[in-house]
Amino acid sequence: MLKEKIQNKTARFGVLGLGYVGLPLAVEFAKIGLKVTGFEVDPGKVEQLTAGKSYIGDIDSEELAPLVREGLFTATTDFDELAEMDIISICVPTPLSKTRDPDMTYVVRATQDVARRLRKGQLVILESTTYPGTTDELVCPELEASGLKVGEDFLLAFSPERVDPSNPTYGIKNTPKVVGGVDDESGERAHQFYSLAIDTVQKVSSAAAAEMSKLLENTFRSVNIGLVNEVAIMCSRLGIDCWEVIDAAASKPFGFMKFVPGPGLGGHCIPIDPFYLSWKLRTLNYRARFIELAGEVNSEMPQYCVDLVRDMLNDKEQSLKGSRILLLGLAYKNDVADTRESPAIDIMKLLEARGAEVVYHDSYCDSYGRGEDEKHSRPLTAEELNKADCVLVTCKHTGVDWDLVQKNASSIVDARNAFPAGTPNVVRI
Numbered sequence: 001m002l003k004e005k006i007q008n009k010t011a012r013f014g015v016l017g018l019g020y021v022g023l024p025l026a027v028e029f030a031k032i033g034l035k036v037t038g039f040e041v042d043p044g045k046v047e048q049l050t051a052g053k054s055y056i057g058d059i060d061s062e063e064l065a066p067l068v069r070e071g072l073f074t075a076t077t078d079f080d081e082l083a084e085m086d087i088i089s090i091c092v093p094t095p096l097s098k099t100r101d102p103d104m105t106y107v108v109r110a111t112q113d114v115a116r117r118l119r120k121g122q123l124v125i126l127e128s129t130t131y132p133g134t135t136d137e138l139v140c141p142e143l144e145a146s147g148l149k150v151g152e153d154f155l156l157a158f159s160p161e162r163v164d165p166s167n168p169t170y171g172i173k174n175t176p177k178v179v180g181g182v183d184d185e186s187g188e189r190a191h192q193f194y195s196l197a198i199d200t201v202q203k204v205s206s207a208a209a210a211e212m213s214k215l216l217e218n219t220f221r222s223v224n225i226g227l228v229n230e231v232a233i234m235c236s237r238l239g240i241d242c243w244e245v246i247d248a249a250a251s252k253p254f255g256f257m258k259f260v261p262g263p264g265l266g267g268h269c270i271p272i273d274p275f276y277l278s279w280k281l282r283t284l285n286y287r288a289r290f291i292e293l294a295g296e297v298n299s300e301m302p303q304y305c306v307d308l309v310r311d312m313l314n315d316k317e318q319s320l321k322g323s324r325i326l327l328l329g330l331a332y333k334n335d336v337a338d339t340r341e342s343p344a345i346d347i348m349k350l351l352e353a354r355g356a357e358v359v360y361h362d363s364y365c366d367s368y369g370r371g372e373d374e375k376h377s378r379p380l381t382a383e384e385l386n387k388a389d390c391v392l393v394t395c396k397h398t399g400v401d402w403d404l405v406q407k408n409a410s411s412i413v414d415a416r417n418a419f420p421a422g423t424p425n426v427v428r429i
């Protein structure tokens with residue numbers, strides 16, 4: 001039954017959670033003619049989407065609006081409509097708690113929402129990045145609490161999202177997708193379904209293998225970024241320019257992959273996902289040392305940048321206290337508007353804790369914070385630059401007038417390779 005519905009594209013697709021993962025996924029399947037329903041707890045988002053307006057950078061409203069008009073994509077807060085779906089993908093956040101343990105609240109709530117409407121013949125797919133075992137040990141029992149049995153009544157798989165925000169080359173359709181079922185039929189059906197809209201779908205033998213593959217991907221990034229951040233610190237002590245060294249190493253056409261140092265690790269994936277893996281292994285009495293060490297090095301980078309600012313001011317016989325520091329970039333990485341886990345925010349707090357006045361310019365982030373702590377992006381003008389005792393480059397956004405910065409800033413700490421080696425008044429990390 002489900003196999004035929006997928007084959008003739010009459011299957012109804014439901015996406016639970018319409019964020020930077022869920023909305024692009026929903027749109028991709030609506031674009032091939034499937035009737036897709038997006039489920040959101042936020043009525044404001046549903047209202048915007050119903051008006052054909054996208055709030056996700058990677059989805060243009062011009063692309064979304066026709067799909068809404070033609071009834072191919074609808075958004076709703078009515079979770080009872082989940083019962084009408086044939087396939088349901090769960091795309092909700094998996095953050096860390098205050099004690100840096102996995103916070104599964106969103107996944108459990110979403111799974112319970114599905115379980116209350118679960119019916120025979122449905123395929124449920126978890127997309128949220130999580131520790132190996134989540135789909136089998138947490139999601140499956142919640143769904144079977146409905147009285148239905150996995151494999152007999154419904155199917156269940158895991159397929160990690162691989163969205164790289166603002167990546168101009170790779171989107172949902174042309175990014176290979178990994179799928180793994182809690183049983184073979186679940187894996188087969190998930191593979192068949194995703195293959196409708198995604199060019200390459202790789203099936204692995206289990207949901208846990210699919211969960212683990214995603215954590216390997218992001219741990220690989222976190223560990224290599226940690227390595228290159230430590231190389232930057234070592235080069236600084238050696239009086240060597242690390243950017244030159246990295247570029248030279250990157251000339252190796254095999255066996256090397258270029259990563260660059262920065263002000264720290266931001267975003268809602270790389271600083272977080274590896275700790276899902278180390279947490280799971282701790283429950284099995286194993287210490288994931290690379291993950292923990294990379295976490296230590298990466299989380300020290302904001303302080304390292306603050307120390308460079310402090311030293312630059314010190315050379316001018318100025319203290320951090322009472323100085324005005326201009327951050328160029330508040331986002332967590334170049335050319336995105338997202339400030340979640342942004343190292344620039346950590347740097348702002350560290351500087352303010354030492355009595356510095358901190359202002360920022362970021363064309364992607366008009367304002368940050370709330371109430372009396374709210375800050376607005378300052379205009380990037382000669383006057384603003386002249387007023388700063390030190391400028392700290394925390395993002396290398398496209399379109400910034402670096403000549404204007406260099407000509408008007410008395411001291412610059414460059415954490416993003418915005419200036420070439422040897423630029424006057426510039427210290428690079």
Ligand code: SAJ
Nearest residue numbers: 162163164225259260261262265266267268269270332333
């Ligand atoms: N960063 C460095 N040096 C580097 C690369 C990144 O300092 O060489 C920093 C960035 O500035 C940023 C952080 O690391 O603060 C994370 O950057 P990122 O691009 O690795 O992370 P995300 O969260 O934007 O997206 C990543 C995806 N990125 C890439 O593959 C390039 C991908 O790993 C995942 O699909 C996604 O996280 C996710 O959802 O897991």
